[in-house]
Amino acid sequence: MSNIAQVIVNIPTRSIDKPFSYLIPPHLQGVDVGWRVLVPFGNRKVEGFVIALAAERPEGLKTILDVLDTYAWFNTNMIETAKWLSTYYLCSLGEALRLFVPGQSGIRTQKAYKAPDEADFEQAAVILENKPVEYSTVLSYIYNQGSATLTELVKLSENTNTILKFFLQHKLIVHSDTVNKRGKSNTTTIVNLAVGREVAALTEQQLPKTCLAQRRLLHALIDNNELTTAQLRDLNITPSTIKKLASQGLITIRTTQVFRNSYDTLCKSATKITLTEEQEHALKAIIPLICAQAHKSFLLHGVTGSGKTQVYINAVAEARRLNRQAIVLVPEIALTSQIIARFQAAFGNDIVVMHSKLSVGERHDAWRRLQLGQAGIVIGARSALFAPVNNLGIIIIDEEHEFTYKQEESPRYHAREVALIRAKLAGAVVILGSATPAVETYYQALNGKHTLLPMRKRIDNVPMPAVTVVDMRQELAQRRRSVISPPLQEMLAETLANKEQAVILLNRRGYSTFVLCRECGHVLKCRHCDISLVYHTSGNTLRCHYCQERHSIPDTCPECGSRYIRYFGTGTQKVEESLNLLFPTAKIIRMDQDTTSRKMAHDKILSAFANGSYDILLGTQMVAKGHDISNVTAVGIISADTALNLPDFRAAEKTFALLTQAAGRAGRGAKAGRVVMQTYNPEHYAVQAGAAHNYQEFFESEITFRRQLNYPPFTHLLKITVQANDETIVHRNANLLASELAQILTGVDSSIVGPFPASINKIKDIFRVNILIKTTDLPNVTLKLTDVDIISRKDIIVDVDPINVL
């Protein structure tokens, strides 16, 4: 047996990326790979993760102080996934492992001070001779208490920090940080009768009239078999009352752990469902692989309203039947309460819902239930992927194309990629579901990486909604300047007359960064990059973010000569005003950043709309997603193409997905749906394919474009952001780095684009400059970057497979 542990310390310093060896003391024998421990590090005590045991015994090792749990937190699957993640995304192993623990850390240290072992009181008196009296106050407090926390000490004097610094310098005190374990489970006290009911009843009668509390407790116990802490509190029973009865042998007391389950109340009852042929077909492909415990990934490409959720539910049920666990990822909890409710209905208490509003304690409990197998399914946003399930059988990623699956802070992982690895290591199945798969995913499916499972029809063969495309250039030519075109107005009038409901999407994203001709729809683009130019208020110029070329803003449209060339914006409030004028009696509810900032406001707005309290739901992106409301028969899209003008090679993909998802909200029930799309780009393939509900058509055009300009999936991108608080320095550093990169990457199939200023080139006074690496040989590029230890450089951010390339 080896008694040396290799420990990754959980501290947020990127530069420490190697394990340290610690001695496992005899009383902690049994500590093994995967345990969370407390170790001394520098002059602190920190949390550490044991990732290996070592046989050799170097001299002078420090000793593990304590364990944080009584079991291994990490299993091999989790450790291996973390290792992959840290290699692929160029982060430290500590950062990757930390994703798998419920809080930032399992411990909380409190700064504290004590006398050094060789404290010399006489000398201390000499040193303090000419100091103000508060110096001696603070010192004697520490010496008298043995050890004192900073929180206590700051109460003693206004100058505590200065004083402590002085003491440390003169070695009058040393650090003695105290450590609290965090995220402990709640315990509850349970009280039972220790005697029969008759005896208890008799005792109650014999008790003096004044012993009210004791009589109340006995009485309650005769009625209920046992009482919990909460019930005891309600009865106003104090611990001393309990003790008195216990000492007479009338009752017994025990404590148990309770795991908080905050979503316990959402359950609805399940209805029996006959699967459609397409659902059957998909499940026939998936279920044998779950049974075989083999790794396989599927792309469930089902049109909006085709019943993908039911496929997920049945697949998860199969995994549960085999006693394997499931991870279900949704893009955003706030917008997906319907899918959560359906899972709750099907699985009840077997589900744990991970919500960002959970406290660390609640999160810990939820994960502990999964770890112990008390719950079998976790559903949540991307972080739920790191839940400590020990028996993983299936991972589901709903709306897999959503960009919320990419984490935009370190570690910058994409949940889809990590899920594929975690499932592979566990021999588990992955289902990626979407009506509009990411171009990369669909391409991989066509090349055999995922099995493609199409579902082309809506439930009950409900037709896809009929789409009318309105050319807003024509509107302007007819001198109609309203944001609501006549066809949209007409559709809304009919919908309201029929007592049906409408959703209106105002796609605001990308507004006022690009320049558009309102006469012909022309958007100014870079000659070299086929990417929209970005308007910069500073200097009033247009700039290409890919090649950095600058242009002045023309007075007239280079395409048609019109003077109506503008960057413009329309807010939801303005649209609401127009709607109010057109339909004074309609009840309109707005869902946008302004109205949803409160907790769960999305949910409240959506349910108010779903139960018919409102006629029109108006809002940004978020009104387009996820909901399934059968009385919604009309969808209006105010500005279908604004995202097209983003200086982003994924602009068309984003636009197509949004149009398809938005249109997909209409006509999901018995009544047919209609859609009006207003656009300045009616001939763009993303708009045309979106209007035709034709993913294949979109994909063909898009993949051609990607191939021609060498964008993913034909290459990997790697974005390196250089930061500095001085503009000259940031450019100099970026140029230096670019030439360094050129050097270390010679011989590796790659090219370097930039440096160019980031689209938000200054955040909180830090200037940012980007360098893009395009490569078909990502492993070799990351290897070279690791060789030069790029992650330890504080002024550099590396983003592998970035979503946002600007």
Ligand SMILES: Nc1ncnc2c1ncn2[C@@H]1O[C@H](COP(=O)(O)OP(=O)(O)OP(=O)(O)O)[C@@H](O)[C@H]1O
């Ligand atoms: N086999 C079935 N029989 C009857 N109704 C079904 C069946 N399967 C699903 N449904 C119902 O059809 C509706 C659409 O299903 P669901 O919301 O799962 O579609 P989806 O493919 O996820 O759509 P979207 O991509 O637009 O979110 C739901 O109300 C669901 O309850």
Ligand SMILES: [Zn+2]
């Ligand atoms: Zn350019």
Ligand SMILES: [Zn+2]
């Ligand atoms: Zn023009």
